[in-house]
Amino acid sequence: MANLATTFDTVVDTALDRTVAPGYTRLGLAVRRRLPGWPADPEPGALDGRRAVVTGASSGLGIATAEGLAALGAEVVLVVRDLEKGARVVREVQGRLPLARLELRRCDLADLDDVRALAAEVDGSVDVLVHNAGAMPPERTESPQGHELTMALHVLTPVLLTDLLAGAGRLDDARVVLVTSGGMYAQRLRADDPEYLDGDYSPTTAYARSKRAQVELLPELQSRWAAHGVTVHATHPGWADTPGVSESLPTFRRITGPLLRDADEGADTTVWLAATEPTPAGGRLWHDRRPRPAHLLRRTRTGEAERTAMWAWVRGAVEG
The missing domain is CATH 1.10.10 (Arc Repressor Mutant, subunit A)
Structure with a gap:
């Protein structure tokens, strides 16, 4: 039976x-x-004495993730671009969780120089690092360093910030989670055009391409930080009703509205991955607390040469 x-x-x-x-x-x-x-929920107090950093923590999935981690006992650093907005979030979360230990840090996560400054400010150990910050600009936009914005924010920044914290000894035995998107299933890796310079720009395509890159690079990232005891995971939230969806995909939201997950449901697997025991094996994509395939379509499958080329571009961008 x-x-x-x-x-x-x-x-x-x-x-x-x-x-x-x-x-x-x-x-x-x-x-x-x-x-x-x-899978069972994490035990109450599972993150007591632990410290977590959550990027993009001033709305939607970021707030739900920060609150979920705090509810399990973690001290949470909320990384936001707008300190005033972030302060409101802190007050709201502490209104629901009076004992929550929350810290606020400002960073424009699309700006690699700002990311370097953030990494230098983070003191003490970090046990959980959640790369949640995201954007879908309506037209092709460049970061301060001249990189296409979705690739800068979703790929370059997570690699750089994790690199810097690991190199400084802040991430020993930590769990790193990249919040990706199921939309990446429709795109193949574009190592030949990581900056989206060819063809007509589509915001949804650019977003999905950057998320595809996150997932394709998981094995490289797991290998890169394994010496620090870091495990790297990606999780996609399904279809969640967030401010980003409302602003960038209003038609989709109007059609699917009643079926969309709320932010807590969208953040469930991210919080679970951060706290469940034993530590899940790294280098995998997760959805609803289970590992998922990186590809559903034959046309999106990636060769080793493409993955190597994309990794070389990423390294050149963050190390240059």
Whole structure:
């Protein structure tokens, strides 16, 4: 009977994942939570004495992630671009969690010089680093260093910030989580055009390409920081109702609104990955507390030469 239950659990979960629309909605999460194989919640106080850094922590998934980690006992550093907005978030979270230990840091995460300054300001150890900050500009935009903005924010900044903190001895035995997007399943890695200079610019395509790069580079990143005891994970939240979706994809939100996950549901696996024991193996993509394939379509599959070329571009951009 146990084997039959496990098989049923796997079949239902996989069907939800491969059909995309049902699995990415709040209904998909509700079904999975009722399956016998749903992983247990972290224990209360699982992050007592731990310190977490969450980027993009002033809205949507970032707030939910910071609050979820704080509720498990972590001291949380909220990295925001707008300190006034960040201060409001801190007050709101502490209104719900009076004992929450929250710290605020300002950084324009698209600016690699600002990222270097942030890394220099972070003192003490960091046990959890969540790269949540994201953007989908309506037209091609460049970072202060001249890189296409979504690639700068979603790929270059996580690599640079993690590199700097690990190199300074701040991330020993830490868990690093990149918040990606299921939209990356529709795109292949574009190592030939990482700056999106060719063709007509599409904000949704640029966003998905940068998220594809995050997932493709997971094995490289896991290898790069393994000597520090770091495990690297990526998680996609499904379809969550966030300010970013409302601003960038209003038609999608209007059509799917009742089915969208709330921010807490979207952040569930990120918080779970940060706190569950034992530490999950690194270098994998997760959704709804289970590892997921990096590709669903044959046309998006990546060769080793493409991955190597993209990694060389990333290294050149952050080390140059």
